[in-house]
Amino acid sequence: MVVALDRLTSYREGTDLEGLSQILRILADSNRLRILRLLTRQEMCVCDVMDHLGLGQSLVSHHLGMLKRAGLVQDRREAQWVYYSVVSEKLDELRQALGFLLDTDALPPLARYGAGIRCAPIPEDRGVA
Amino acid sequence: MVVALDRLTSYREGTDLEGLSQILRILADSNRLRILRLLTRQEMCVCDVMDHLGLGQSLVSHHLGMLKRAGLVQDRREAQWVYYSVVSEKLDELRQALGFLLDTDALPPLARYGAGIRCAPIPEDRGVA
DNA sequence: CTATAATATCAACCGTTGTTGATATATAGA
DNA sequence: TCTATATATCAACAACGGTTGATATTATAG
Numbered sequence: 043m044v045v046a047l048d049r050l051t052s053y054r055e056g057t058d059l060e061g062l063s064q065i066l067r068i069l070a071d072s073n074r075l076r077i078l079r080l081l082t083r084q085e086m087c088v089c090d091v092m093d094h095l096g097l098g099q100s101l102v103s104h105h106l107g108m109l110k111r112a113g114l115v116q117d118r119r120e121a122q123w124v125y126y127s128v129v130s131e132k133l134d135e136l137r138q139a140l141g142f143l144l145d146t147d148a149l150p151p152l153a154r155y156g157a158g159i160r161c162a163p164i165p166e167d168r169g170v171a
Numbered sequence: 172m173v174v175a176l177d178r179l180t181s182y183r184e185g186t187d188l189e190g191l192s193q194i195l196r197i198l199a200d201s202n203r204l205r206i207l208r209l210l211t212r213q214e215m216c217v218c219d220v221m222d223h224l225g226l227g228q229s230l231v232s233h234h235l236g237m238l239k240r241a242g243l244v245q246d247r248r249e250a251q252w253v254y255y256s257v258v259s260e261k262l263d264e265l266r267q268a269l270g271f272l273l274d275t276d277a278l279p280p281l282a283r284y285g286a287g288i289r290c291a292p293i294p295e296d297r298g299v300a
Numbered sequence: 301c302t303a304t305a306a307t308a309t310c311a312a313c314c315g316t317t318g319t320t321g322a323t324a325t326a327t328a329g330a
Numbered sequence: 331t332c333t334a335t336a337t338a339t340c341a342a343c344a345a346c347g348g349t350t351g352a353t354a355t356t357a358t359a360g
Contacts, residue, residue: 059208063201070195071348075188079272084281088307101349103308122306122357130275137273143208144266146259152213200318217337230319232338251327251336 062139068112073097074105078128081115085127191268197241202226203234207257210244214256 069075076095080086086094092102106126109115113132118125142148198204205224209215215223220231235255238244242261247254271277 059204060201063199063204066195066199066204067347070192070199072189072192073348075192075195075272079188079278080281082275083278089305098350099307100309100351103306104348107308119356124307128275133273133275137270140269140273141266143204144262144269146211146257146262149208149212152209196317202318218335227320228337229321229339233318236338248327251334253337 062143065112065114065136068108068114071105073101074109077102077105078109078114081126081128082133085125087123087125089123091126191272194241194243194265197237197243200234202230203238206231206234207238207243210255210257211262214247214254216252216254218252220255 069078073095077091080091080094088099088102088106091097091106092099095102106115106117110117110126114129114136115126116129118127198207202224206220209220209223217228217231217235220226220235221228224231235244235246239246239255243258243265244255245258247256
């Protein structure tokens, strides 16, 4: 799955919750989080990740592939080894998008909604939201 | 699945990536993100969420249940209606934990790791990491 | 050229989950 | 009590994903 992280910067417009959920799905695995945290500290080849986390080669390669396709990490070949490192810009973008999503005060209260006005349709938020 | 959000505050100690991944799994669905964003702006009953997002009753109830079990939202009964609202403190905690996870400079580089010292085991990061 | 190490990919299994439709429960009103 | 509305739960299905083991690919060394 290729995720367009760029579109997350337009999250303030409120359109790309689908793209954000796809990236969150990438993060929603403890092994991938462990890998990501490791790469945050240090560029590392696959066998290093295996050793540090005690995971199988196939599994690590699989997870790294997902992280790479999501644009969260990048790789670089050197002799037999493939070194993976974090894409800081993408992590910053993602942090910003998530910070906005989880900010209670980020969006104004819904218009035309109050006590006794239940189930009032708000066209802008229907469907594509 | 009951997720202990409190443990996320101890994320700086680096132990609970499992708990964080569980919460991320809750967020990793576009419909749940839409619901969460809606509730961020306004406390709302189930039928309102249905109408705003154009989703079926069973589906909305299901997603709200997941968000509630994760501690992200709370509910309040009033007559026939059950009103759901966001738990701001939990969102703040989560935002903080994610901000730390995605912060490239949050953790110092690994000790005993450098050019030519590949695959050197670092006990503190093995296994439970 | 062969052997070996590092990495990627493929196949298969199985648990999880998003979705839908049907049913159960609860509350209000007549 | 009967009906209607709101919500939760259950059953079932399909799709997705994490894991493992086997195989393929790439690069180095001898």
